[in-house]
Amino acid sequence: MTRLFASDQFDFGSLLSPAEQAAILRLRKTLDEHVRPLVNDYWQRDEFPEQIIPHLVDLDMMNPVELRDAGETPTELFSGFRTFELARCDASVSTFYNAVAGLFRTTVNLGASAEQVAKWDPLIQSFELFGVFCLTEAEHGSDIARGLATTAERNGDTWTINGNKRWIGGVFAANTLAIFARDVADGQVKCFLVPKDAPGVSYSKITGKFALKIMQNADIDLVNVQVSDEMRLQNVNNFADVAGLLRNMRSLVSWIACGAMAGAYEAALKYVMEREQFGKPIASFQLIQEKLARMLSNLTAALSMTVRLTQQQQDGIFVDENSSMTKMQTCLMLRETVALAREVVGGNGIVVDYDVARFFADAEAIYSYEGTHEINALVVGRAITGIGSFK
Numbered sequence: 001m002t003r004l005f006a007s008d009q010f011d012f013g014s015l016l017s018p019a020e021q022a023a024i025l026r027l028r029k030t031l032d033e034h035v036r037p038l039v040n041d042y043w044q045r046d047e048f049p050e051q052i053i054p055h056l057v058d059l060d061m062m063n064p065v066e067l068r069d070a071g072e073t074p075t076e077l078f079s080g081f082r083t084f085e086l087a088r089c090d091a092s093v094s095t096f097y098n099a100v101a102g103l104f105r106t107t108v109n110l111g112a113s114a115e116q117v118a119k120w121d122p123l124i125q126s127f128e129l130f131g132v133f134c135l136t137e138a139e140h141g142s143d144i145a146r147g148l149a150t151t152a153e154r155n156g157d158t159w160t161i162n163g164n165k166r167w168i169g170g171v172f173a174a175n176t177l178a179i180f181a182r183d184v185a186d187g188q189v190k191c192f193l194v195p196k197d198a199p200g201v202s203y204s205k206i207t208g209k210f211a212l213k214i215m216q217n218a219d220i221d222l223v224n225v226q227v228s229d230e231m232r233l234q235n236v237n238n239f240a241d242v243a244g245l246l247r248n249m250r251s252l253v254s255w256i257a258c259g260a261m262a263g264a265y266e267a268a269l270k271y272v273m274e275r276e277q278f279g280k281p282i283a284s285f286q287l288i289q290e291k292l293a294r295m296l297s298n299l300t301a302a303l304s305m306t307v308r309l310t311q312q313q314q315d316g317i318f319v320d321e322n323s324s325m326t327k328m329q330t331c332l333m334l335r336e337t338v339a340l341a342r343e344v345v346g347g348n349g350i351v352v353d354y355d356v357a358r359f360f361a362d363a364e365a366i367y368s369y370e371g372t373h374e375i376n377a378l379v380v381g382r383a384i385t386g387i388g389s390f391k
């Protein structure tokens with residue numbers, strides 16, 4: 001039996017329609033030709049290969065031609081497997097694509113009015129409106145709900161924004177920033193689409209990362225930035241609305257974790273089949289096979305949770321603790337899987353040329369973003385006990 005994804009043991013890929021599967025195969029071809037050959041080099045250079053952006057845009061993966069021809073619209077499951085396929089190739093490239101197609105698009109589609117969505121979503125799909133998600137601040141990560149300190153002050157139809165943002169992914173390629181700021185009048189968090197080149201906006205690359213080195217993250221400063229009320233997302237009126245966005249986004253991060261697991265596992269499997277010691281492939285040793293079995297089991301379990309979460313979301317069922325549990329658990333399994341992959345590749349497991357070292361390091365960033373392990377665990381703990389241990 002040929003599966004869409006070789007390491008998808010339960011063949012969840014078969015849940016996709018033929019048109020969706022064809023789109024994934026076209027994505028894979030582009031990644032194999034134009035992205036995969038570059039990633040290890042650019043990872044070492046700490047740079048994003050900007051030449052791949054036109055290829056990613058041309059793929060039109062937010063509404064691919066295969067689906068349009070078949071009269072279908074992209075399902076949540078398709079978006080998930082699209083993210084998985086990107087992360088199987090490289091976690092940074094997947095995170096970059098997700099910054100626009102996941103975080104920013106979700107923010108607009110759920111946070112904007114129907115008129116705003118009708119105007120902006122087609123521009124997002126064509127990357128003409130290339131936006132990124134700017135929530136975290138230098139002094140506020142996990143406690144952003146309570147601590148968000150960037151301010152927005154309304155004067156007539158114009159807002160003035162002051163503050164900072166940290167860790168924002170993809171700023172270098174974007175033209176728009178979705179800035180979350182606290183309205184000084186009512187103390188509630190709102191969201192504004194701010195042109196990156198607006199007077200008062202400045203940003204700088206975060207250097208010295210050892211994870212997701214291809215993905216460029218930035219610190220942003222906002223000094224008396226003026227933005228018209230038309231650019232405010234009409235349906236983001238407090239942090240509960242922001243939490244609604246995050247709940248939706250966390251499933252895509254679980255797909256990134258699954259894809260990175262598949263990439264690490266597949267690279268490790270290839271290596272152990274080829275590498276010989278004691279006159280035979282190391283894949284023939286029992287202790288190596290036990291590690292392969294754990295890696296594949298982790299991936300299968302992670303995909304099982306992520307697919308089911310996505311199916312429920314597709315049916316309109318959104319449960320905070322389910323998103324948090326899936327993000328938390330897939331990332332735990334990701335960490336174990338990349339460590340096992342790195343282990344079976346021996347010394348070469350710490351050399352970037354063999355791929356597993358890149359997945360090994362990148363897993364650390366995925367583990368921490370979109371809510372750390374602890375914060376997601378506390379969301380689940382609150383649901384189990386009915387007792388909130390944080391606000």
Ligand SMILES: Cc1cc2nc3c(=O)[nH]c(=O)nc-3n(C[C@H](O)[C@H](O)[C@H](O)COP(=O)(O)OP(=O)(O)OC[C@H]3O[C@@H](n4cnc5c(N)ncnc54)[C@H](O)[C@@H]3O)c2cc1C
Pocket residue numbers: 099133134135136140141142143166167168169212217365368369370371372373374375390
């Ligand atoms: C590579 C990368 C990309 C990112 N991209 C974006 C982006 O595009 N846009 C964006 O807005 N943000 C982005 N982020 C920010 C990310 O969401 C935050 O890093 C994350 O929310 C954690 O915040 P922090 O790093 O400030 O850690 P802190 O909040 O300072 O936490 C430090 C440690 O303390 C723990 N901790 C905190 N509070 C508690 C508690 N109550 N109980 C127990 N433990 C606790 C945390 O779990 C963590 O282990 C990105 C981060 C990274 C690393």
